[in-house]
Amino acid sequence: MSTSTWTEPEPSPLLYLLGQLKDADSERGVECPGVLPPASDPSLVARALAAKEKLGDKVFILGHHYQRDEVIQFADSTGDSFKLAKDAAAKPEADYIVFCGVHFMAESADILTSDEQKVILPDLAAGCSMADMAALDQVEKCWSELENIGIAKSTVPVVYMNSTAAIKAFTGRNGGTVCTSSNAERSMTWALEKGERILFLPDQHLGRNTAVLQMGLSLSDCVLYDPLKPKGGLTDIELMNAKVILWKGHCSVHGRFTLDSVNDVRAKVPGVNVLVHPECVHEVVKAADQIGSTESIIKTIKAAPSGSAWAVGTELNLVRRLATENPDKKIMFLDKTICYCSTMNRIDLPHLVSSLENLVSGKVVNQIKVDPDTAKWAKVALDQMLALPAK
Ligand code: 13P
Numbered sequence: 001m002s003t004s005t006w007t008e009p010e011p012s013p014l015l016y017l018l019g020q021l022k023d024a025d026s027e028r029g030v031e032c033p034g035v036l037p038p039a040s041d042p043s044l045v046a047r048a049l050a051a052k053e054k055l056g057d058k059v060f061i062l063g064h065h066y067q068r069d070e071v072i073q074f075a076d077s078t079g080d081s082f083k084l085a086k087d088a089a090a091k092p093e094a095d096y097i098v099f100c101g102v103h104f105m106a107e108s109a110d111i112l113t114s115d116e117q118k119v120i121l122p123d124l125a126a127g128c129s130m131a132d133m134a135a136l137d138q139v140e141k142c143w144s145e146l147e148n149i150g151i152a153k154s155t156v157p158v159v160y161m162n163s164t165a166a167i168k169a170f171t172g173r174n175g176g177t178v179c180t181s182s183n184a185e186r187s188m189t190w191a192l193e194k195g196e197r198i199l200f201l202p203d204q205h206l207g208r209n210t211a212v213l214q215m216g217l218s219l220s221d222c223v224l225y226d227p228l229k230p231k232g233g234l235t236d237i238e239l240m241n242a243k244v245i246l247w248k249g250h251c252s253v254h255g256r257f258t259l260d261s262v263n264d265v266r267a268k269v270p271g272v273n274v275l276v277h278p279e280c281v282h283e284v285v286k287a288a289d290q291i292g293s294t295e296s297i298i299k300t301i302k303a304a305p306s307g308s309a310w311a312v313g314t315e316l317n318l319v320r321r322l323a324t325e326n327p328d329k330k331i332m333f334l335d336k337t338i339c340y341c342s343t344m345n346r347i348d349l350p351h352l353v354s355s356l357e358n359l360v361s362g363k364v365v366n367q368i369k370v371d372p373d374t375a376k377w378a379k380v381a382l383d384q385m386l387a388l389p390a391k
């Protein structure tokens with residue numbers, strides 16, 4: 001008989017993706033405590049309504065445009081990540097902000113609300129894979145490489161809203177700004193007036209599309225920094241000469257749209273307008289008729305003439321809602337394959353009901369709390385964005 005002792009095997013990394021482990025600093029999510037009502041429970045809508053009514057003004061529910069219809073129907077306010085952060089800050093009377101969105105959005109709401117208010121993410125595993133592509137230790141390593149070659153002082157970090165609070169705090173500490181997809185051009189222009197180059201993170205596509213298609217820079221002004229390689233896989237000269245150092249991150253949803261999808265829809269639907277989010281790859285954005293942040297996609301479709309046809313390259317929950325709300329227009333999804341944001345979709349009615357019913361019984365579950373020092377510096381970068389001159 002063997003005498004070796006049994007040791008527990010290392011958990012599979014897959015469990016992180018499934019939200020089964022505790023890794024509270026990651027966007028990938030952690031286990032969700034408590035028992036959820038089954039999705040098949042026919043009383044879920046009534047339960048959500050009853051809990052919301054009992055909580056009254058104590059609760060304010062925010063719903064990002066990419067959320068499911070079953071959840072968005074209970075939102076007191078809907079919007080993109082920027083609008084929702086501002087809406088949360090404008091509700092000081094609400095004890096609880098229930099954020100139906102993803103982890104980084106709930107963090108921003110916590111940073112912008114008072115210490116007394118509690119921000120709740122109904123499923124802690126609702127993270128953003130793009131935000132996870134820039135970890136603090138990687139960004140600090142990159143910054144010390146820039147220091148070693150003497151260019152950190154002349155480099156201004158511009159961080160996309162889709163990033164962890166720790167990365168926003170890094171940006172605040174180093175004189176940079178947060179940006180969203182609706183003000184990336186303004187933020188990057190400000191940064192280039194302040195310094196000689198930008199470190200743009202984590203979405204390479206938003207950075208490249210804004211630099212080249214909106215600011216008139218060339219593709220050769222941009223270099224791609226791979227955090228898994230020393231100095232990002234670049235030479236000192238490449239880093240020094242760059243106007244924009246793009247972090248090698250992307251959105252797993254918007255990155256799936258291809259030039260073929262654009263060509264296919266144009267061949268099949270004559271006169272179609274192709275409207276895409278700036279997180280799509282450069283060749284797709286270049287081939288589109290219009291580029292728009294989440295809010296501007298919604299405004300464009302609302303204002304479009306009756307009978308016009310639109311192929312929209314963004315998250316599927318939003319495109320389906322646009323189609324339902326604009327029956328006089330032909331609204332279609334740009335890609336042939338289904339393309340939900342799987343982490344946004346984690347927040348479903350059972351998770352919302354569970355969060356609200358827990359609050360009714362005095363229990364706060366799944367609170368998102370950013371530590372005070374991180375919150376202080378992240379707010380510096382967020383406030384810098386809010387202070388940017390209007391266009
Ligand atoms: P918004 O900033 O438009 O809300 O976009 C968030 C997002 O996750 C886009 O993929």
Ligand code: SF4
Nearest residue numbers: 128129130251253341
């Ligand atoms: Fe993140 Fe992309 Fe989902 Fe937006 S759509 S939350 S960027 S993974």
